[in-house]
Amino acid sequence: MNGYGKKISLVVIRRLPRYYRYLAELLKQDIKRISSKELSERMNVTASQIRQDLNCFGGFGQQGYGYNVEELYNEIGAILGLRDGHKTIIAGAGHLGHALANHGGFEKRGFKLVAIFDNDKEKIGTTINGVMVYDIADMESYLKENPVTIGILAVPRTCTTEIADLMVKCGIKGLLNFSYMDLKVPENVIVENVHLTDSMMTLSYQLRENKNIGE
Amino acid sequence: MNGYGKKISLVVIRRLPRYYRYLAELLKQDIKRISSKELSERMNVTASQIRQDLNCFGGFGQQGYGYNVEELYNEIGAILGLRDGHKTIIAGAGHLGHALANHGGFEKRGFKLVAIFDNDKEKIGTTINGVMVYDIADMESYLKENPVTIGILAVPRTCTTEIADLMVKCGIKGLLNFSYMDLKVPENVIVENVHLTDSMMTLSYQLRENKNIGE
Numbered sequence: 001m002n003g004y005g006k007k008i009s010l011v012v013i014r015r016l017p018r019y020y021r022y023l024a025e026l027l028k029q030d031i032k033r034i035s036s037k038e039l040s041e042r043m044n045v046t047a048s049q050i051r052q053d054l055n056c057f058g059g060f061g062q063q064g065y066g067y068n069v070e071e072l073y074n075e076i077g078a079i080l081g082l083r084d085g086h087k088t089i090i091a092g093a094g095h096l097g098h099a100l101a102n103h104g105g106f107e108k109r110g111f112k113l114v115a116i117f118d119n120d121k122e123k124i125g126t127t128i129n130g131v132m133v134y135d136i137a138d139m140e141s142y143l144k145e146n147p148v149t150i151g152i153l154a155v156p157r158t159c160t161t162e163i164a165d166l167m168v169k170c171g172i173k174g175l176l177n178f179s180y181m182d183l184k185v186p187e188n189v190i191v192e193n194v195h196l197t198d199s200m201m202t203l204s205y206q207l208r209e210n211k212n213i214g215e
Numbered sequence: 216m217n218g219y220g221k222k223i224s225l226v227v228i229r230r231l232p233r234y235y236r237y238l239a240e241l242l243k244q245d246i247k248r249i250s251s252k253e254l255s256e257r258m259n260v261t262a263s264q265i266r267q268d269l270n271c272f273g274g275f276g277q278q279g280y281g282y283n284v285e286e287l288y289n290e291i292g293a294i295l296g297l298r299d300g301h302k303t304i305i306a307g308a309g310h311l312g313h314a315l316a317n318h319g320g321f322e323k324r325g326f327k328l329v330a331i332f333d334n335d336k337e338k339i340g341t342t343i344n345g346v347m348v349y350d351i352a353d354m355e356s357y358l359k360e361n362p363v364t365i366g367i368l369a370v371p372r373t374c375t376t377e378i379a380d381l382m383v384k385c386g387i388k389g390l391l392n393f394s395y396m397d398l399k400v401p402e403n404v405i406v407e408n409v410h411l412t413d414s415m416m417t418l419s420y421q422l423r424e425n426k427n428i429g430e
Contacts (some may be wrong), residue, residue, distance in 0.1 A: 011226065013420060017413035021395070037386065044397070080416045081423030095313035102310065105395060105412035110419075149417070149422060156253045174422045175412060179405075180236070180320060182259070192418040196409065197320035198232035199391060200365070204325075205228060205408040207364060207389045208296030210403065 008056045010081075015053060016076055018043065020109075023073040035066035055145040082110040085149070086174070091163045092154035093118035093133045096178060100154055103130040111150065115142060134165070143170035222272045223294075229269060231291055233258070235324075238288040250281035271334070297325040301389070306378045307369035308333035308348045311393060315369060316343040326365065330357060351378070359386035367391045 022043055026034060036054075042127055054067065077083060088111045090097050100106075101116055109151035117136040124135045134142060151167040153160050153175060160179040167175065174190045177183055183204050237258055241249060251269075255262040269282065292298060303326045305312050316331060317319075331343055332351040339350045350359060366382040368375050368390060375394040382390060389405045392398055398406050 011292070015422070017416040019415075020416065021410070025360075036304055051251065069392060079420065081419040082416065083353075083421065084419070086419060086422070095317065096308040098310035099314055100411070103411060104416060109416060111415055121320050150418065176416045181240070182317065190418060190421040190425075192414050192421070194409075194411065194414050195320075196315070196318060197324050198236075199407050199409050200321060200326055201232040201235065201297065201324060202229060203365065203389045203405060204232070204296040204299065204301060204390055205294065206405040206407070207301070208294075208299065210405075 012053050012056055015081055020073065020076045020080060020082075023069055025078065026069045027073055031069055033066045033068055036155075077110075085110050085112060086149045088113050088150040088152060089139075089143075089148050089167075089172075090116045090152040090154055091118075091136065091139070091167070092116075092156075093123045093128060094154065094156075097152075097154040098128055100152060101131055114146060114148060122182065130149070139163075140166060140170055143167075143172070145171070147171055150174045150176065152178075154178055157181070179180075227268050227271055231295055233293060234268070235288065235291045235297075236333055237282055238291065241284045242288055246284055248283055254282070288394075292325075299364075300325050301364045302352075302381075303328050303365040303367060303386075304358075304363050305331045305367040305369055306333075306354070306382070307367075307371075308335065308338045308343060308352065309369065309371075312367075312371060313370040315367060316346055329361065329363060331358075354378075355381060355385055357380075358387070360384055365389045365391065367393075369393055382419045 007066065016116050036047040036050045040050050043050070054072065088106070088114065090100055093101075097118070101113060105204055106113060113129075113131050116131055116133045117139045117145060118133055119136045120123060123133045126133050149172065151164075151172040151174070153164055153167075155163050156178045160177070160181075161183065164175055164177070164183050164185065168185055168189050170201065173188065174192070175183065177191055177193045178196070180195070180197075182193060220426055236256065237290070251262040251265045255265050258265070269287065303321070305315055305328065308316075308331050310330060312333070316328060321328060328344075328346050331348045332354045333339060333348055334351045338348045341348050364387065366378055366380075366387040366389070367377075370378050372394045375392070376398065379390055379400065381397050383404050385402055388403065389407070390398065390400065392406055392408045393411070395410070395412075397408060400406055
């Protein structure tokens with residue numbers, strides 16, 4: 001349950017970021033309102049799915065008027081908790097950590113990268129995209145003084161569990177996990193796994209079926 | 216529809232790679248069979264979901280015996296098309312391209328990285344994880360001589376569309392897209408989008424609800 005009086009299904013929730021991205025794009029183009037039909041053509045989903053999905057959040061669509069882009073954008077942003085301005089750290093300043101630190105989308109969506117940690121003496125003290133790389137041995141003391149909500153795990157698989165445990169111990173409540181295996185964390189900690197191989201396998205399935213299964 | 220006589224739902228398909236990973240892990244530990252209860256505890260989903268999901272693929276579970284790990288592993292691998300041994304290229308030898316080329320999981324799952332392309336003269340002619348970096352200007356002629364099924368787009372957003380179009384023109388049937396916006400491709404081409412910011416937004420939603428929504 002959430003503040004909207006009905007349970008939003010998992011499948012709809014996983015589609016919200018995509019709506020949010022499209023609405024951001026419309027706002028940038030200074031489009032004030034859009035019909036479910038137009039939005040469906042842009043997003044390549046059916047208009048009825050859009051109406052059904054967005055109905056979960058109450059009265060943003062009006063027949064003959066369409067959706068108020070800015071209102072819907074703000075509403076979905078609020079539902080996604082993007083206004084909370086999550087402070088974020090990355091553990092691991094290798095290629096993946098670099099790619100993530102340089103990822104323009106995070107800051108734009110309200111995720112503020114405050115520090116990067118690594119154990120490589122060559123990297124410690126440098127900056128990536130303006131963010132300082134600290135010694136991973138100092139992560140605990142850093143987090144004590146600078147509470148952070150999200151920790152991104154971009155370290156080798158062998159030390160992922162150890163670093164994840166340390167992050168949790170230091171009060172981090174959300175982990176973005178790029179490592180191969182699922183993490184065991186206390187119940188009040190959220191893990192979102194990004195399994196790149198899973199995406200490749202899903203792609204392979206669709207190639208075999210020669211059919212796009214959608215998002 | 217597929218060869219299994221009934222339609223497998225999208226949600227189940229998106230869970231198959233996760234089953235596949237767990238079964239691979241069990242095989243490595245030389246575990247021959249497993250009950251839905253044991254598997255559910257390892258995977259942190261309900262046993263009834265596992266039974267329901269795996270029922271889609273016929274008689275691999277027997278009451279009182281559980282699942283034959285190897286059979287189920289092979290079967291899911293076949294459904295996912297992993298036996299097809301997809302040849303893969305990466306466009307972009309930046310940090311993301313590097314991270315992907317070094318990703319151990321791809322080759323293990325039957326994706327054979329055959330070439331990397333970039334326009335940076337410093338990178339052309341070098342190898343990443345044993346794979347040659349070619350001039351992106353030569354991608355078309357390379358693909359004519361070496362047909363490939365999957366192209367990974369790890370190039371800056373500004374040139375993603377151009378490179379994707381070129382890949383499609385050269386006969387690539389599956390694209391893994393890391394860029395921000397959705398690609399427009401012919402109907403017979405499959406695109407799997409990896410939107411890292413979407414994962415962050417979904418994580419943010421779960422933090423706000425203080426509830427893990429599962430995979």
